[in-house]
Every structure is written in structure tokens, then in C-alpha cells.
Amino acid sequence: MNRRYLKAFLIGISVVAAFVILHYGCQESKDLTAGDEAGRVYVAPGTYDEFYLFTSGGFSGQIGVYGLPSGRMFRVIPVFAQDPEKAWGYSEETKPMFMTSHGFIPWDDAHHPKLSQTDGIADGRWIFINANNTPRIARVDLTTFKTAEIIEIPNSGGNHGSPFLTENTEYVVASTRFSIPIPNKDVPINSFKENFKGTISFIKVDKEGAMNVEFQILVPGFNYDLAHAGKGPSHGWAFFTSYNTEQANTLLEVNASQNDKDFIAAVNWKKAEEYVAQGKFKTFNTSYFRNYFDEKKHMGFSEEKTSVKVLIPEECPGLIYYLPTPKSPHGVDVDPTGEYIAAGGKLASVIVVHSFSKMLKAIENKEFETTIDGIPVLKYESVIGGEVTNPGLGPLHTEFDGNGYGYTSSFISSEIVKWKIGTWEVVDRIPAYYSIGHLCVPGGDTRKPWGKYVIALNKITKDRYLPTGPELTQSAQLIDISGDKMKLLLDFPTIGEPHYAQAIPADILMKNSKKIYPIEENSHPYGIKAEKDARVVREGNVVHVYMSTIRTHFAPDNIEGIKVGDVVYFHITNLEQDWDIPHGFAVKGLQNSELLVMPGATESIMWQPLKEGVYPFYCTDFCSALHQEMSGYIRVSPKGSNVAITYGTGK
Amino acid sequence: MSNNKSNWLKNSIYILLIVISTLALVTACGGDSNENDTSNQNQTLKTNPSGLSDWELENGFGPVKKKLNLGPIDKTMAAEGEKIFESKCASCHKLDERYTGPAQRNVLQRVTPEFFMNTVLNPDENLEKHPHSKEMLAQYMTKMTNQNVNLKDARTLLEYFRVLNEELVNKNKSNK
Numbered sequence: 118m119n120r121r122y123l124k125a126f127l128i129g130i131s132v133v134a135a136f137v138i139l140h141y142g143c144q145e146s147k148d149l150t151a152g153d154e155a156g157r158v159y160v161a162p163g164t165y166d167e168f169y170l171f172t173s174g175g176f177s178g179q180i181g182v183y184g185l186p187s188g189r190m191f192r193v194i195p196v197f198a199q200d201p202e203k204a205w206g207y208s209e210e211t212k213p214m215f216m217t218s219h220g221f222i223p224w225d226d227a228h229h230p231k232l233s234q235t236d237g238i239a240d241g242r243w244i245f246i247n248a249n250n251t252p253r254i255a256r257v258d259l260t261t262f263k264t265a266e267i268i269e270i271p272n273s274g275g276n277h278g279s280p281f282l283t284e285n286t287e288y289v290v291a292s293t294r295f296s297i298p299i300p301n302k303d304v305p306i307n308s309f310k311e312n313f314k315g316t317i318s319f320i321k322v323d324k325e326g327a328m329n330v331e332f333q334i335l336v337p338g339f340n341y342d343l344a345h346a347g348k349g350p351s352h353g354w355a356f357f358t359s360y361n362t363e364q365a366n367t368l369l370e371v372n373a374s375q376n377d378k379d380f381i382a383a384v385n386w387k388k389a390e391e392y393v394a395q396g397k398f399k400t401f402n403t404s405y406f407r408n409y410f411d412e413k414k415h416m417g418f419s420e421e422k423t424s425v426k427v428l429i430p431e432e433c434p435g436l437i438y439y440l441p442t443p444k445s446p447h448g449v450d451v452d453p454t455g456e457y458i459a460a461g462g463k464l465a466s467v468i469v470v471h472s473f474s475k476m477l478k479a480i481e482n483k484e485f486e487t488t489i490d491g492i493p494v495l496k497y498e499s500v501i502g503g504e505v506t507n508p509g510l511g512p513l514h515t516e517f518d519g520n521g522y523g524y525t526s527s528f529i530s531s532e533i534v535k536w537k538i539g540t541w542e543v544v545d546r547i548p549a550y551y552s553i554g555h556l557c558v559p560g561g562d563t564r565k566p567w568g569k570y571v572i573a574l575n576k577i578t579k580d581r582y583l584p585t586g587p588e589l590t591q592s593a594q595l596i597d598i599s600g601d602k603m604k605l606l607l608d609f610p611t612i613g614e615p616h617y618a619q620a621i622p623a624d625i626l627m628k629n630s631k632k633i634y635p636i637e638e639n640s641h642p643y644g645i646k647a648e649k650d651a652r653v654v655r656e657g658n659v660v661h662v663y664m665s666t667i668r669t670h671f672a673p674d675n676i677e678g679i680k681v682g683d684v685v686y687f688h689i690t691n692l693e694q695d696w697d698i699p700h701g702f703a704v705k706g707l708q709n710s711e712l713l714v715m716p717g718a719t720e721s722i723m724w725q726p727l728k729e730g731v732y733p734f735y736c737t738d739f740c741s742a743l744h745q746e747m748s749g750y751i752r753v754s755p756k757g758s759n760v761a762i763t764y765g766t767g768k
Numbered sequence: 769m770s771n772n773k774s775n776w777l778k779n780s781i782y783i784l785l786i787v788i789s790t791l792a793l794v795t796a797c798g799g800d801s802n803e804n805d806t807s808n809q810n811q812t813l814k815t816n817p818s819g820l821s822d823w824e825l826e827n828g829f830g831p832v833k834k835k836l837n838l839g840p841i842d843k844t845m846a847a848e849g850e851k852i853f854e855s856k857c858a859s860c861h862k863l864d865e866r867y868t869g870p871a872q873r874n875v876l877q878r879v880t881p882e883f884f885m886n887t888v889l890n891p892d893e894n895l896e897k898h899p900h901s902k903e904m905l906a907q908y909m910t911k912m913t914n915q916n917v918n919l920k921d922a923r924t925l926l927e928y929f930r931v932l933n934e935e936l937v938n939k940n941k942s943n944k
Binding site: 669693696743767 | 856913
């Protein structure tokens with residue numbers, strides 16, 4: 118009897134245990150796999166990632182958008198390179214976004230995405246990115262994930278050290294990687310020391326995001342590399358690394374690696390504002406373009422600017438100081454407290470961390486080694502806060518986790534090194550596969566990092582993926598930093614070369630994501646608000662087709678009276694007001710890209726028919742069960758024929 | 769006797785355990801069962817073969833959850849509605865001919881005003897759940913699109929169709 122009850126009791130206990138396990142197991146299904154890497158990066162079908170990750174597209178010129186921890190790609194945002202899929206740089210509306218003082222530039226090399234900030238914390242309004250080759254900065258609107266503005270940087274030989282932001286996005290900063298004659302002119306290259314100069318630029322960002330090159334600082338002809346603005350106590354300052362203080366103009370790998378120390382330029386931009394307000398600037402005549410996209414007109418506009426205010430350090434004491442820093446420093450990263458400024462000396466054997474408060478004291482006490490073109494060089498010993506020894510070979514960049522640790526990428530030894538702020542001891546290291554450049558901790562360069570992961574952005578993948586011929590995929594790696602030991606979780610491919618990347622919690626962006634463009638707000642000059650307004654208008658040899666789309670037809674879908682020699686503009690308005698229902702447009706022989714028109718938007722593409730005949734057109738984005746039926750015909754008659762313009766749908 | 773009693777006890781305990789474990793298994797993973805829209809409890813009583821409540825069957829799914837108090841026709845509102853129709857509906861609906869969707873002049877003779885508004889405001893859910901909407905989809909093969917019409921604009925659309933309906937009714941009367 119007793120044994121039987123005992124047996125039943127035990128069975129009862131097991132049932133209750135099973136109930137508990139099943140119950141909590143199902144509620145917290147993600148925890149079932151806690152401890153194993155696959156489970157940590159698994160985002161179940163139909164559920165969302167925790168972070169958005171924005172990676173620079175490098176030589177693709179674009180921005181990649183991924184989810185973390187899954188590494189799934191959601192979108193490529195076209196920025197500096199034409200993208201026929203989205204008609205970016207092909208449609209009449211987007212061509213102005215590519216205008217520069219060098220004409221229409223269809224490509225660039227994009228390096229550093231940077232999320233806008235409020236109070237030193239990423240706020241999710243915009244993301245900025247630099248064009249390295251033809252110096253520009255783009256601003257991408259994160260409600261639409263579309264490039265909203267591109268501004269050219271005058272007096273710059275290459276925009277690498279950009280676009281780093283001040284704490285409230287007051288300014289985007291830029292520094293010229295290559296020094297050039299300013300203003301640019303025809304001089305012998307070996308007159309470098311005499312004729313070449315660098316610039317540091319402060320681009321003001323207004324409340325709506327509009328950018329303006331507020332002022333530049335003319336600096337000695339070094340190579341200015343990267344930057345970060347101060348935060349907290351160091352708000353009001355910005356820091357720029359430089360190399361090639363040797364001022365070599367050939368075989369830089371040898372000739373620009375001679376000096377034991379180069380410089381970090383510390384700029385007091387609040388002081389600069391005062392000097393500008395006092396009129397202590399020179400006006401340089403130049404040419405640069407500001408291009409912006411009007412969301413209501415659905416159209417880009419381009420304006421040329423012809424002058425810029427320039428501050429000369431010799432005339433503006435207290436504006437800028439040099440901090441000696443070994444050795445060809447690359448990254449310059451400010452810790453969350455704003456006190457420490459870490460420099461990645463590419464060829465240095467230590468990570469040098471300058472102290473902001475010591476710097477202020479050294480300035481006050483005039484502890485200068487020398488002065489270069491009016492810029493005081495502070496004594497190394499007076500500004501140094503600490504040195505991280507044995508940081509790996511070739512330290513480049515540092516991000517912070519908000520818990521008192523820095524994470525530095527070391528390119529040559531291909532690893533991430535974790536070190537403690539204050540004691541400067543290395544506490545952990547993990548290999549990266551291979552040749553890590555930048556790294557990213559979510560919020561890792563802000564006042565309040567979200568931490569949790571570090572993403573390694575690698576230069577070489579070699580044997581990590583299935584081979585695809587001589588050119589292999591680019592790659593990032595997700596590493597868990599929530600524990601004492603870093604732990605590799607995931608490799609995932611990226612587009613272009615992923616230089617820098619930034620991540621932000623998904624909920625900050627998701628709630629603001631735009632679903633449609635309200636048709637009643639569409640003020641495109643060639644847009645239509647209703648199908649009854651669809652029409653074809655001839656003006657000489659230019660023909661404007663005002664066309665609408667909705668599931669599942671074009672209006673008009675039969676057009677006659679087009680002639681060889683005509684320039685035909687299709688202005689397509691998508692009358693849909695439903696999320697995720699773009700319509701596409703392409704006509705046989707279209708010398709441009711397709712159009713992909715979002716709900717409520719209007720886009721225009723130009724076509725020049727070369728031969729008479731009948732030309733089909735169709736919707737390129739599968740939109741409904743009758744998508745295959747969404748098509749039409751255009752009749753093209755010989756030049757000089759008298760076929761009248763006629764058009765219609767369903768007649 | 770005592771043996772039988774203990775068997776009975778044993779069996780009851782096993783049955784009880786089976787019931788508990790089944791319950792445990794059934795309830796353990798039922799995460800998504802909290803659609804407790806209490807305000808609609810009376811209306812969601814399943815009272816007809818379609819599995820929908822009488823209200824849902826007559827008026828569809830959407831923000832309009834009780835009978836509208838329509839009052840006399842407001843011509844100004846109807847004129848507003850006509851504009852909305854032109855910009856947001858006319859690409860797919862003509863008044864008197866089949867186009868992408870059905871001809872619409874007599875829509876209020878086919879469905880209730882509440883169904884009309886709910887369909888305009890919430891096409892996706894109706895296409896998924898309502899037999900009439902499903903039937904229309906099978907016939908026209910293109911899903912009624914969500915044109916992001918707000919409640920106020922949907923009401924003006926209704927007023928426009930009330931005008932058209934009144935004209936139809938008067939015409940029929942005079943024909944008789």
C-alpha cells in the first residue's frame with residue numbers, strides 16, 4: 118500500500134515537474150538553448166531582431182542594414198552609388214543628388230556611418246555617412262531609410278575623417294585625408310611642404326537635418342585621418358588624428374612612417390564659434406554643392422555654393438592644439454565619460470589614452486613643446502592618461518561597453534583586445550577572422566553604450582565561406598561581450614567593404630518607420646492624385662506621360678502618337694496607400710533603369726525610342742494575383758508621321 | 769475487498785494523473801489565447817453556420833462596431849466623399865461597370881452602411897474572415913487594397929454613396 122502511494126506520489130511529482138518545465142520552457146523558448154551559440158543568434162521566423170546594424174558599404178558606396186543578433190540583411194540603402202533597382206541616380210528626381218563641383222559623380226567609397234545623437238545618445242533620427250573619394254557627407258532619413266541630403270566638402274582632398282558628430286548633432290565634422298593646395302591650383306607635386314594644406318570642417322545640422330558648411334580651419338599639410346567629438350565634460354571639443362606629419366608626397370609607407378609621434382588635433386569648436394561670430398574668418402571663394410530630397414515633392418534639388426568661412430589658427434589663439442601621439446595614429450575614440458581619448462597608433466606598441474582634464478591643465482600652464490603654424494604642441498607627458506601595453510599589433514579603433522572597458526581592434530595580429538579603463542590592463546582577447554579594421558559595440562562611441570555585443574568588421578575572409586572565384590564575400594563577426602570572456606557567435610557576409618558600423622535598439626527606429634507617402638501630400642509637379650487625371654501631353658518633341666498605378670493596371674495602358682526622336686518622360690504615381698505595395702515600371706528598350714515607385718510617390722524616368730514599332734511595358738514588382746496582366750503598349754511611329762496622341766485604359 | 773478498494777484507489781489516482789498531465793500539456797504551450805475583447809462578448813457569440821456572429825455577418829469586421837445613426841443626407845459631406853472616391857477608390861472601382869473591382873453605384877443595396885465602412889477601413893481582415901469578402905475576392909481575383917482612409921473620410925464616402933443610392937431608389941420609383 119505505502120509503496121503504491123509512494124509510487125503514485127513520485128509519478129505525481131514528475132507530472133508536476135513536466136508541467137513546470139513545459140510551461141516555462143515554452144514561454145521562454147529562447148532560453149532552452151542558452152549557452153549555445155546557435156541559440157544566441159537564432160531569431161525565430163516571424164520574430165524581430167533586437168538591434169539594427171548599419172554597415173558602411175565601402176566601395177559599393179551604400180549602407181547595408183542588418184538585424185542583430187541574426188546577421189540577416191534587410192536592405193541596401195543607396196547613397197553615393199547609382200542603384201538601378203531603386204532608380205537611384207537614374208530617375209529624374211534622384212539625379213540632382215549626385216551633383217558635385219566635378220559634375221555628376223555616379224559612385225563613391227563610403228566609410229563611416231554615424232547615427233545622430235541627442236545628449237550624447239543615438240536618437241535614431243538620421244544616419245550620416247562620408248564619401249571618401251569626392252568629399253561629401255550624406256544624411257539618411259531613418260523613417261524612410263532613404264538618402265535625404267548630400268553635401269560636398271570644399272577645400273578637401275579626400276573625406277576620410279568624417280562624419281563624426283557632436284553630442285547633440287550640432288555639427289558633423291570632417292577632415293581632409295589628403296592635403297592639397299588650397300585653393301587648389303597647378304603646382305609641382307614636390308612643392309608639397311610649401312603649397313599643400315589640410316582643412317578641418319564643421320558642418321552645421323539644423324533641426325530638420327539640413328546641412329551647411331559653417332566654417333573650416335586651415336591646418337598644416339598633414340594627412341588627417343579620423344575623428345571623434347568630445348562628450349560630457351569634453352563637449353565643445355573635437356579630436357582629429359593625423360599622420361604623415363613628415364609631409365611626404367611619395368612612397369608614404371616608408372616616408373610617412375619616420376616620426377616617432379604624429380598628432381591628435383584637439384579643436385575647441387565653441388571657441389571657433391566665437392571667432393566666427395566676431396568675424397575673424399577669411400572668406401574663401403570655391404564651389405561645392407548641396408543636394409537634398411523633398412519628401413513632399415518627391416524630388417531632389419541641387420544648389421551650388423560659392424564661398425566658405427575659413428579660420429586661420431595663427432589668428433585664432435586657443436582654437437586648436439596638437440597632442441603628440443605615437444605612431445601614425447588612426448582611430449581616435451572618446452570614452453563614455455568624455456575624459457579619455459584613446460588613439461590607435463597603427464605602428465605603435467601601446468594604445469595611448471590621453472586625459473582631457475590633463476589636457477586642459479597643460480593648456481592652462483602652457484606646457485608646450487613647440488608651435489607649428491600657430492598651433493601649440495602640448496607635452497606628451499602632460500596629457501597622457503595611460504598606456505595599454507601589449508594591445509596586439511596594429512591597434513586601430515576602440516569602442517566602449519559602458520561598464521568600464523574598452524575594446525580595441527588590432528589589425529596586424531587580427532584580434533580584439535579588451536582592456537580596463539583606469540588600470541589600463543588587458544583582461545581578454547579574441548581572434549578575428551581575418552584582419553579586423555573597425556569594430557562596433559551598439560552605442561559604443563556614445564555616452565551610454567547598450568553593450569551586449571561587439572561586431573568585428575573584417576578586411577579579409579579567405580577560407581571562412583564557400584569560395585566564389587578570386588573575389589570573396591566581405592564579412593562581419595558577432596561576438597558576445599556580456600560575460601567576462603568574449604565569445605564568437607556568428608560570421609555573416611556584408612556588402613562592399615564594411616569599414617565602420619553602428620547599431621541601435623530596434624524599438625527606437627521601428628516605431629517611426631514610415632509605411633506610405635500620403636497621396637494627398639504629394640506635390641510632385643508631374644504627379645497625379647486620381648486615375649482620371651492620367652494623361653499624355655506633347656510639348657514639341659518632349660512627351661510627358663502622367664501615369665498612375667494600382668493593383669492591377671496602369672492608366673493609361675495604351676498610348677499612341679509617340680514618334681522616333683521624341684524624348685518621353687514617364688511620370689509614374691503609385692496611387693496605392695497600402696504598406697509594402699510598390700509598383701515597378703519598365704518599357705522595352707528603356708536606356709535607363711526601372712522605376713520602383715513607393716505607395717503615394719511619383720517618380721519619372723526618361724526614354725528615347727530609337728525605332729518605330731510597338732513597345733510593351735509592365736510592372737516589375739510582383740504586386741497581386743493579376744500582376745502578369747499589369748502591362749500596356751506604346752505605339753512608336755516614324756519621325757514626322759501624323760499619328761495623334763491618344764491614350765486610355767479599358768477602352 | 770481491501771484489494772479491490774486499493775485497485776480502485778490506484779486506478780482513480782492514475783486517471784487523475786492522466787487528466788492532470790493532459791491538462792498540463794494542453795495548457796503549457798497555449799501562449800496566444802488572450803483575445804479577450806470583452807466589449808464584444810455579446811456580439812461574438814457564434815450564432816450562425818459561418819462561425820461569425822450575426823453582427824459580424826451583417827456588418828463585417830472593423831472599427832464600426834454598432835449601428836450608425838445616419839440622419840438626413842448631408843450633401844456637403846457627400847461632395848467631400850466624392851473627392852475621396854476619385855483619389856482613393858476610382859482607380860479600381862467605376863460606378864456602373866466592372867473594373868478592377870465591382871461596380872459601386874448600388875453598393876448600399878448589397879451591403880449595410882456599417883459593412884461598407886468596415887470594408888473600406890479594414891479590407892485585410894474582412895478578406896481573411898468574411899464570407900462575402902472572400903466570395904468577392906474569388907470573383908475579382910485582386911485583393912481590395914487598404915487605401916489608408918481614415919474614419920472621417922470613410923464616413924464622407926458613405927454619404928456620397930447614400931446620395932447615389934437615393935438617386936437609384938427615386939429612379940426606380942418613377943419607373944414604376
